[in-house]
Amino acid sequence: MNQKELELYVHIPFCVKKCSYCDFLSAPATEQTKEAYMAALFAEIGGRAKDYKERIVTSIFIGGGTPSLLSGDSIRQLMEHIREGFRLAPDAEITMEVNPGTVTTEKLTAFYAAGINRLSIGMQSAQEQELKILGRIHDFDGFCQVYREAVEAGFTNINVDVMSGLPGQTLASYKDTLEKVLRLEPMPQHISAYSLIVEEGTPFAAMADRGELPLPEEDTERAMYEETIEVLAGYGFHRYEISNYALDGYECRHNVGYWIRRDYLGFGIGAASLIGNVRFQNGRDLNAYLAHPLACREEQQSLTTQEQMEETMFLGLRLIRGVSYPEFARCYGQTLEEVYGEVIARNVADGLLTVREDETGRRLMLTGRGLDVSNYVMAQFLF
Numbered sequence: 001m002n003q004k005e006l007e008l009y010v011h012i013p014f015c016v017k018k019c020s021y022c023d024f025l026s027a028p029a030t031e032q033t034k035e036a037y038m039a040a041l042f043a044e045i046g047g048r049a050k051d052y053k054e055r056i057v058t059s060i061f062i063g064g065g066t067p068s069l070l071s072g073d074s075i076r077q078l079m080e081h082i083r084e085g086f087r088l089a090p091d092a093e094i095t096m097e098v099n100p101g102t103v104t105t106e107k108l109t110a111f112y113a114a115g116i117n118r119l120s121i122g123m124q125s126a127q128e129q130e131l132k133i134l135g136r137i138h139d140f141d142g143f144c145q146v147y148r149e150a151v152e153a154g155f156t157n158i159n160v161d162v163m164s165g166l167p168g169q170t171l172a173s174y175k176d177t178l179e180k181v182l183r184l185e186p187m188p189q190h191i192s193a194y195s196l197i198v199e200e201g202t203p204f205a206a207m208a209d210r211g212e213l214p215l216p217e218e219d220t221e222r223a224m225y226e227e228t229i230e231v232l233a234g235y236g237f238h239r240y241e242i243s244n245y246a247l248d249g250y251e252c253r254h255n256v257g258y259w260i261r262r263d264y265l266g267f268g269i270g271a272a273s274l275i276g277n278v279r280f281q282n283g284r285d286l287n288a289y290l291a292h293p294l295a296c297r298e299e300q301q302s303l304t305t306q307e308q309m310e311e312t313m314f315l316g317l318r319l320i321r322g323v324s325y326p327e328f329a330r331c332y333g334q335t336l337e338e339v340y341g342e343v344i345a346r347n348v349a350d351g352l353l354t355v356r357e358d359e360t361g362r363r364l365m366l367t368g369r370g371l372d373v374s375n376y377v378m379a380q381f382l383f
Contacts, residue, residue: 006058011269
């Protein structure tokens with residue numbers, strides 16, 4: 001029997017309003033539209049599940065949008081449909097994104113009762129002016145209330161999102177945000193610290209075009225990145241991916257699965273999947289999805305061996321642990337030196353990559369230097 005692991009992603013495309021930086025597939029919607037979407041989602045889950053009966057689901061991620069806009073009963077029904085169709089590992093990690101301003105104590109208790117065992121709370125900043133510029137619907141006190149209620153509801157695995165490089169943000173204000181997160185009681189188990197990227201089509205992009213987006217200088221943003229590593233390390237957080245930090249044992253298993261190319265299946269509009277060596281994605285048209293949720297797949301791509309190796313490198317090097325020499329050889333029948341020897345040697349010489357060996361000199365892992373390796377080095381692994 002094939003016991004191969006599988007991850008599930010569920011996209012909830014609804015939000016109260018679009019934030020100024022957001023280019024995710026999300027928008028406000030009526031209750032009627034939400035109900036119709038959930039019905040289509042249940043149909044897609046039920047229809048797809050029969051093809052994965054022999055898989056073991058090790059993680060589920062309910063993202064968006066703002067999944068916490070849904071009622072506790074909707075999340076309960078969602079989890080029931082997933083359990084009816086799929087075999088869940090007893091210790092499956094089940095994450096749900098939550099935004100302050102969209103939940104109550106009753107909702108959080110219902111989410112926990114439904115089987116959600118990990119929350120990812122979008123705080124972004126502890127500074128009121130920065131939150132206003134971002135277009136968030138909450139203030140810091142509102143975040144703190146949601147955090148307390150989540151703990152009271154029983155959650156013991158909580159991520160908090162913070163952002164750096166924001167308009168008007170200073171190194172001092174960013175450090176204050178980090179310190180306030182770390183003073184929460186109890187301290188969160190995971191922190192995602194993302195640097196702002198101004199995406200095309202967003203209000204921030206339009207502001208930048210008009211010269212109205214006062215972003216920090218590059219040196220200041222770099223200092224924020226280094227401050228994140230130093231401050232969080234002082235509280236016991238280890239950085240296991242470029243933008244993610246965890247206490248021991250609390251790494252996000254679902255996201256690590258993306259970076260090591262574990263199979264995952266996405267449900268809902270715009271949701272992406274990787275099964276075997278085939279990537280595919282659901283269409284982004286809401287009305288088309290509501291009408292035919294099982295006939296919305298598009299953009300299917302069968303990856304060549306070359307493309308698989310490229311993905312292994314530029315995804316794997318996001319992880320601080322890097323890319324495994326033995327695993328690469330096992331997967332592709334070629335060693336890292338045979339395929340990428342010149343690129344590796346050049347970047348090791350430049351101090352951007354490191355080769356870790358065992359006591360016999362056998363090469364084990366290829367690792368990078370975080371921010372420095374994220375774009376420049378990764379691009380060199382594309383043929």
